[in-house]
Amino acid sequence: MPIPTPFHDRTASLCTSHRWTDWAGYCAVCSYNLPNDSEYYALRHAAGLIDISPLFKYEVTGPDAAAFLSRIMTKNIEDIPGGRAVYCCWCDDFGKIIDDGTVFRLDKDRLRVHTAEPMLAWFKQFKRGFNVTLEDMTAKIAAVAIQGPTSRKILRQITDVDLDALAYYRVLTVQLDKLPVLISRTGYTGDLGYEIWVENAAALPLWDALMSAGKPYLLQPVGLDVLDIARIEAGLMLNGVEFHNAAHCLVELQKSTPFELGLGWTVDLEREPFCGQRALSAEQAAGSRFAFVGLELDWDEQQALYAKHGLPVQFNRGAWRSGVPVYNNDGSRQIGKATSGTWSPIVKKNLALASVETRYAQNGTVLKIEYTVEYRRETVSAVVAPMPFYNPEHKKT
Amino acid sequence: MSQVTQIAQPFNSHIPTESYDAIVVGGGHNGLVCAAYLAKAGKKVLVLESRHILGGAAASDEIFPGFTFSVYSYVVSLFRPHIVRELDLTRHGYQVIPLECTFTPFPDGESMTRCGDPEATRREIARFSPTDAEVAPRFSLAMTQMASFIKHLIDSPAPDLTALRISEVAKLLGLGRRFKALADGGKYVFTKLMTMSAVEFLNLWFESDRLVGPMSVSGIIGTFLGVRSPGTAYVLLHHYMGEIDGAFRSWGFSKGGTGGVSLACARAARSFGADIRTQAAVEKIILRAGKAAGVVVRGGHEIKSKTVISAVDAHQTFFKMIGAQHLDADFVQQLKRFKYRGSSAKVNLAVDRLPDFGCKPGDGPHLRGDITIAPGVEYLEKAYDDAKYGNFSERPFLDIVIPSLTDPTVAPPGKHVISIFVQYAPYHLKEGPEQWPAKREALGDTVVDTLAEYCPDIKDSILHRQVVTPWDLEQDVGLTEGNIFQGELSLEQLGPFRPVSGWSRYQTPIDHLWMCGSCVHPGGGIMGAPGELAAKTLLKSS
Structure with missing residues (x-):
């Protein structure tokens, strides 16, 4: 049985359609209203607020944190300066994709990884020889995405930080309505938007602050049904739909590689060894099927x-x-x-x-x-x- | 404004001296659609718009700082989806946001909200009539069938009832075949639609006046008819033909106001190479040996063109720009009989808060759709009675939308624009139409008073009020007698009869002069079809 997210008290009372789905074991709203057209148009013309707490979140700390993730990810995480976010994926030894997600470099020795599936065990197997601590933050951190053309104007109402300076795929620790949060200029809608990461205890005050600041800017809570339309318009893939975690696949045909998924741009081949490197180099040379x-x-x-x-x-x-x-x-x-x-x-x-x-x-x-x-x-x-x-x-x- | 200047230049900034394949007179949405199709086909096209903004009656304007009004037409439904595809209008900024629901407040404190949730709508109607609640979806289905049958008519030139050409006969046969394909019940429904009044027709289905009243108004919008006047049932259908993303009977807001549609058409026309000029009032269409050969723009500039296509109404085109002396007497007679008699007005409000309806307090989906003040048939008939004797209605029918609730670009945060369509406001006041400027604010007061009966605090929230009377429509946008459709959309003025029997095919008795505005088939509404069909017919003929 799915469990509530830290925003549940608010999302439940707003979910007039009573349409819910199970997202990684959490109750997630499919659509707040019936019909849900207004949610789509809010996302594209104003702004939408989406509870994305069920994403898996891992914190990697220690002097080898970036090197450790570079060993796992197709992208060279060591190259990424502090305050940056990257989208990337990771593979098995045969260059077959396991999952995709975002990595935030909060500072030199501290990174955060967001994944669609639980990855603690997968990440742990690479720990040997690296001076890192790996912590599953999934149940400790709530997250909400505010996406759409008016999203920046809304955030401006509740922070003094210059949001124009927060460029695409940057992260920043700020106070939103006096609540300490991590904010990233990321999202899954292909539009202007942010994702906000907050301790569970501050989840409801954050939701209230956003909804209240957002009202004059036509902010609406948005469910996963509409998010699915938006991500396709944005050409963004979904684990379990566009690809399957190779670790779950019974036969080779069900697996895919980053190159086959158009994610070649996330693969940095010329560097220290990483998982799947040899297979991916061979595929790059031979061409993908x-x-x-x-x-x-x-x-x-x-x-x-x-x-x-x-x-x-x-x-x-x-x-x-x-x-x-x-x-x-x-x-x-x-x-x-x-x-x-x-x-x-x-x-x-x-x-x-x-x-x-x-x-x-x-x-x-x-x-x-x-x-x-x-x-x-x-x-x-x-x-x-x-x-x-x-x-x-x-x-x- | 700034958006317009990126697309079109003022006429005087660079007076065109070359000769064109086609000059389109009037930069409304139809003129721009026509120009886009012609330019796409490789023609050298010039569009001349008399005002400083584009769009004609489909224009957005910042009338009060920070507030953009859809000054005249205010919703989009009938705009043909294939025009969006063929002109790639989404790439040029065409964005329509559907309206969620229809809300009807009643004077006794009751209200009815019909929305996209079928079960919620059924429960809502059942509060007044359980029978009507069940009948409503059946009615919708019947009207959708009618609309998909009739839709073919608006997507092609009107059939010529007199020509014995194979193509015309085939067209009529095609129509006959589609009619035959309708179920028997459908055939009866169609026949009734063509003959009955909106109220009679709705009474065949519904018993509750609370439903029939607000539904019947679709039959009279823009006409000088009452909801009990025969023929209005058919006009009802016109309002079921609109489709957004495949859903019939859906209406929407154009992002940035209805001018957004016109600007998208203008950008498309520009992308194909058309030249668009504002502040270029055409005074005369030049005739050489009885054939159109160009235009004279205010200031005396002559511009030559192989073809002239008029997007303004028939009265303006033939009586102001051509002159009756150049036309056959019979044609002139028919033109004179073509009914305009505008009957509606617009009141646009800039407000500092949302209206709060006593019968349904607070914010909610009911404010995000169409708010209809048409509480019953008698109310509407009384409103018509006033108009019959040359007065505006003491308590008019109002169709209200608040686009700023779905489109944040049209008002400052937390503030709103309220667009109010008002009927009846007859052009022909008993004191004469020229008395409208003196009565303009009285009409505005009547409209606000009417609305205040349902939301008392509305008066305190008004920051700015703009009243557009039929007289203003004629003076400002060139719509004769203030008719919003360039001529009444009544049965006898549609299809092969629009605007003159025998001249519904965009050509005119003047060689090289064509028509492409709402005064030709298939008529008014932000549809684009007259512009498209005129361009396609012209291209085929040349």
């Missing part, structure tokens, strides 16, 4: 499929992650899979995230994707498109 792509579905073909049944195009509410086959252009051979997708109200297109054979991954390549209308399996054309699908200027400015 699969590539991670964004697909935009052809509108006219969707419309024609519905018209066959006398129907207007039906729009799925929210994102799907049921997985469908992707075929080559003439539909004769399956060349990949679409792992999740959504109608994007802001881009006005049906979008999908997919894994396809590398030679079909060029932008502009036209593929076919399975598309079911009135219980009939059909296909429509889908073009490989650059990601993020939605990428507002204010994300990084």
Whole structure:
């Protein structure tokens, strides 16, 4: 049975839809309202507040903290200056992905890692020879994301710190409404946004301060259903959907590598040994079998499929992650899979995230994707498109 | 303003001297859509807008510092989704945020909130009529069927009832086929829709006046008809045709006000190479040997063009820019009979707090949608009675939205803009339309007093009030007799009859002069279809 997060007293009273899901053993709101359109539009035009406390959080301290994480991660953490955050992933010995997440370098000897799955045991196995302490902070720290174009204006109401100086992927310890918090310019929506990390005891006062400062800026609590739409628009992958932890996979086919997932940019190969390095070097030299792509579905073909049944195009509410086959252009051979997708109200297109054979991954390549209308399996054309699908200027400015 | 200057230059800053393939007269959303399609097809296009801002009646303006009003039209629904795709408008800033619900306060302290949660809506209606609560989704389904049947009509030029060309006959047959494909029940519904009044039609389904009243107003918006006038049932359907992301009957706010839609169209037109000028009032369309050959802009500048496309209404185009002496007598007669008789006004408020409705206190989803002051059929009929004799309604129908609750860009934090559509405010006052400036503030007072009956503290919250009468619509935006649709959207003025029988296909009796505004098929609303269809028809013909 899932347990409440430190924000539960507030989220529960706001969750008028009573729609909850289990996120890593915690109660998490799917959507506060029914329907939840207002949550989506708040996220894209104003701001949304998302309880992300169930993320796993580990603190790594000690003189070897950065070297230790560099031994695990595909990215060279030792290169990262204090006050910076990075997104990266980590692999098994065979270069197959285990999980992805963010690493914050709070200072030289102190780092924080956020993961989708419990990683204490995985991290611990690399400890030998490193002077580090590893602490699971998951149950001690609450976290909330404030995302959307008005998020900075809201935070300005409750802090004296110059938030313009907090650039994209920077972290800072500040006082928000006199509460000591860690704030990072990070998020999972592809928009301007922050994540705020706080001791459990200060969770509710923090929530209240944010909601109250946010009211004039149209801040709304936002559930995971809408977050799922936003992350697809942002072209961001999800563990368990776009990839599976190699440690959970029964067969090789279920595993994937950072290069196959479009995460080659997080792999620093030329350095001290790290887990999976040899396999990843070999893959880089030989080329990857699969590539991670964004697909935009052809509108006219969707419309024609519905018209066959006398129907207007039906729009799925929210994102799907049921997985469908992707075929080559003439539909004769399956060349990949679409792992999740959504109608994007802001881009006005049906979008999908997919894994396809590398030679079909060029932008502009036209593929076919399975598309079911009135219980009939059909296909429509889908073009490989650059990601993020939605990428507002204010994300990084 | 600054956004406009990035897209369009004032006319005098750089007077165009070259000759164009097409000049579009009027930079409203239809003119801009038309220009975008023509420019996309490689034509050299110039858009001339008389005002300092773009958008015509779909314009946003900072009337009071910090507050952006959708000065005239205020919601978006009918804008054709394929235009968004074909012109790539999302890339140019087209963003529409759907309205959540419809809230109707009643004078006896009751209220009804209909929202996107079907069960909550059923419970809400059942408080007044359990039967109506069950019938409502059936009604919605029937109207959705009607809307998807009729939708084909608004996405193509009106069928020509007289031409015996194969293509025209095929079009009529296609319509016939779709009609045949409707279930029998659907056929009856359609026939009734085409003939009945909004109230009669709704009474076929619903028993509660609290539902019929507010629902019937969709049949009269912008017309000089009452909710019991025959033919208004069909207009009801026009309000079910709007779709946002596949959901019929949905309405939305354009980010930054309705001018946001126009600016997106303008950016698209610019991206295809169209030239757009503001403060360029066209005084005359130049005729050479009876054919349109260019325009004269205020100040006497002549600009040559192979084609002139007018996005302003038929009255302005033919009587002001062409002159009746250049037209056939029969055409002139028909133009004169085309009904404008504007019947509505707008009141825009800048307020320092949200309105607090006595019947449903505090903030909530009910404020985020459409707030309708139309408590019953009798109320609406009385409002119409006043208008029949040349007065504005003592207690008018109000359609209220608060876009600042979903779009933080239109008001300072914590403050709000309230947009109030007002009917009836007849152009033809009994003292004469020119008396409107003297009555403007009295109308504003009436509207605020009406609203204050439901939220008493509204008066104290007002920081600024803008009243737009039908006279102002005519003077400021060039809408003849202040008709918001460039001519009444009544059954006999739609399709092949709009604006003149035989001339619904965007061409006019003057060679090389075309029409692309709301006065041609399929009519008004922020739809873009007249502009699109005119451009496509023109491109096909050349």
